[in-house]
Amino acid sequence: MSRFYSPSTRGFYGLFGVAPPPDAIEISDDQHAALMAAQAAGKVITVQGGVVVAVEPSATAEQLRALAGLKLFQVSNGGISVALAGGRIALVDTDAVGRAALLRLQSRETAIWYQSTGSIEVTQQDIAQIVAAVDAHVESALATWTAIVAAIDAGAVTTRAQIETPPAPIPEWPSVSA
Incomplete structure (x- = not known):
């Protein structure tokens, strides 16, 4: 037919x-x-x-900036895996609650780190490593968002797909653990 x-x-x-x-x-x-x-x-x-x-349907620059902000929120408030000494893995929520918990733990010699896969004992050195990893994750997400917003304003990013998977030379979004 x-x-x-x-x-x-x-x-x-x-x-x-x-x-x-x-x-x-x-x-x-x-x-x-x-x-x-x-x-x-x-x-x-x-x-x-x-x-x-x-x-892809066209979107205004304002809509694209809003989508980039949503992606920043999702990525920077997701979770990451941090490899610690002895093959241990800490699953870390990078949201404000997770960061506040890290700040409370910084005053202890050791602490029990509870996560979906069980719990592990963490030391001050582990906590410092986790804090550094969370900071790097959030900074990376902010760098990607900043570059995407500049590219939107310059007319180089024009689709939703480019926000999800930024074109070069924009850095990729940092990965988030499930």
């Missing part, structure tokens, strides 16, 4: 016997299914170079 997409009406034709407009472009059943799936996932159907494609 022949299917068509019309950029002027932003509609598909050939499904119910309605004649397509003069600007309609013929597409295959597979292309139609892929375009519909992409549209359901939030993409916009358009024509580029005579080919029907699904693309």
Whole structure:
């Protein structure tokens, strides 16, 4: 069955016997299914170079800055894994509560570190290592956010996908543990 997409009406034709407009472009059943799936996932159907494609919807600079701020919040308030001496791993929440807990522990010789995988005993040296790792994680997230906002303002970052996976030379977001 022949299917068509019309950029002027932003509609598909050939499904119910309605004649397509003069600007309609013929597409295959597979292309139609892929375009519909992409549209359901939030993409916009358009024509580029005579080919029907699904693309990220455009967003204003203000919307992109807000999305970058949300990503910064998610990354800087996530969790990280810190490798300690003796093969121990500390799972650390980098949110404000996690950082406050670290500050309380800094006054002790040793402490029990509770995490989803059980508990481990940590020393002052371990705590200093954890604090340094959390600081580095948050600083890295801030550096990425700062570069993304500058790139948005310069018109170099224009899509949501570029906020999730920044283009070079913007540094990648630091990874977050589950």
